Amino acid sequence: MRHRFHALCPYFAMFPETFAETWLDRLTRPGDVVLDPFCGRGTLPFQALLMGRRGIGCDVNPVAYCVTRAKTNAPALGLVERRLDFLEREYRARRYERSRRELPTFFRWTYRPETLRQVLHLRERLRWYDSNVDSMIAALALGALHGETNKSPCYLSNQMPHTISTKPAYSVRFWKERGYRPPRRDVFDLLRDRARYRYETPPPRTRGFALLADMRKLPRLARQIPGPVRCVITSPPYLNVTNFEEDQWLRLWFLGGPPHPTYRRVSKDDRHERSDGYWRLIADMWRSIGRVLADRAHVVIRLGAVREPPERLLEKLVGAALASSRRTRLAHHEVTELRRRQTRSFQPGAGGCKVEIDCHFVIG
Ligand SMILES: C[S@@+](CC[C@H](N)C(=O)[O-])C[C@H]1O[C@@H](n2cnc3c(N)ncnc32)[C@H](O)[C@@H]1O
Structure with a gap:
């Protein structure tokens, strides 16, 4: 059975675990240290732990950090349940009434008042940055925060995609036009239920490392x-x-961010529109990993773009590798043309990603 932690919380533009598994199997041995400097939902470090490797994930986005930390440092289920019971016992609805009323209208259309007060309680109380138990509860909450409520009882919100948070004005218009109302949900019951479901596959015995940082800081x-x-x-x-920051704005709010979409507050590198800035980011990645890689190490990179022809992506990626100050050799590459992607369905007019390349480099 597929490990249930993989889908703890969706993340836009994630790679499938089979991608991580195939390359880990091909290039690494048990005990090896493996790193994903842009780890998103933490598929690589988590899959590495499942295969007996030591997995490290780094990402600048708090949603990515929280989910990666939860997967790679999972506490026992009993601890998660006990903490949820405690949070429920100490919850006082009255305490959150004022903050609920102060939130933008969007939130009243997204959650029932009681659900929103409970969400606010967790938002205030969970120490997701420092505690393994709290990061697991926060990750479960992030995975349940919004989704296709009309089809599944596992989501707390009015009807929304589970991959990305739609923008406030658009969402409210969408719900009003269709007469959609937020569902009745008890947050504590739902999270207890989700925790038991996820733990049906036991967590790995070893622990991984999650870093909330710009990957340029990795050498430090x-x-x-x-x-x-x-x-x-x-x-x-x-x-x-x-x-990613805009796509995840509601989850970022849950982790302490402002109650509206933000841009370039979490990362200035999420969406480079100009290719010169983009290739500087990729060169910075090479510079950074060049300082932590062992000799005879391997680097596998999956890249994509809307308009660039694959030969140009390859040429630029190989050129950027010079920044690593290491001897690098391109051992293999593969191009995939993409017909229909998530990126297209949620961003009308964005065009989506048309081409992806996978490149394997060997470090001398
Ligand atoms: C394509 S996604 C990675 C998805 C990941 N492979 C998965 O399966 O979930 C790229 C990630 O880079 C992160 N990111 C953007 N700028 C960054 C930076 N300067 N340092 C580290 N991470 C960054 C984004 O937050 C996003 O999670």
Whole structure:
């Protein structure tokens, strides 16, 4: 059975676990340290733990950090249940009435008043940055915060996609036109239920490492890494495709952010529209990983773009590798033309990602 932690919380533009599994199997051995400097929902470090490797995930987005930390440092189910019971016992609806009323109209259309007060309680109380138990509860809440309520009882919100949070004005218009109302949900019951479901596949015994940081800081964070990195498997933001911060705005609010979409507050690299800025980001990635990679290490990169022809993507990626100050050799590459992607269905007019390349480099 597929491990149930993989789908703890969806993340836009994520790679499938089979991608991580195939390359880990091909290029690494048990005990090796593997790194994803743009880890998103943490598929690579988590899959690495499942395969007996030591997995490290780094990402600048708090949603990515929280989900990766939960997967790679999962506490026992009993601890999660006990903490949820405690949070429920200490919850006082009256305490959150004022903050509920002060939120923008969007929130009243998204959640029932009682659900929203409970969400506000968790938002205030969970120490997701420091505690393994709280990061697991926060990750479960992030996965339930919004989704296709009309089809599934697992979501807290009015009808929304589960992958991205739609914008406030658009969402309210959509619900008003269709007469959609938020569902009745008890947050504590729903999270207890979701936790039991996810833990039907037991968590890995070893722990991984989640870093909330710009990947440029990796060399300075090397002390938190358990040894030279034998393999990097990663997928940086694609060229001019999507903005993770905007896509995740409601989840970012839950983790303490403002109650509206933000741009370039979390990351200035999510969506480079111009190719010169984009290739500077990729060169910065090479510079950073070049300083933490072991000799004879491997680097696998999946990249995509809307308009660039694949030969140009390849040429630029190989050129950017010079910034690593290491001897790099392109061992293999593969191009995939994409017909229909998530990126297209949720961003009318955005065009979506048309081409992806996977490249395997060997470090000399
Ligand atoms: C294509 S996604 C990675 C998805 C991931 N492979 C998965 O399966 O979920 C790119 C990620 O890069 C992150 N990111 C953007 N700028 C960054 C930076 N400067 N340093 C680290 N992460 C960054 C985004 O937050 C996003 O999660």
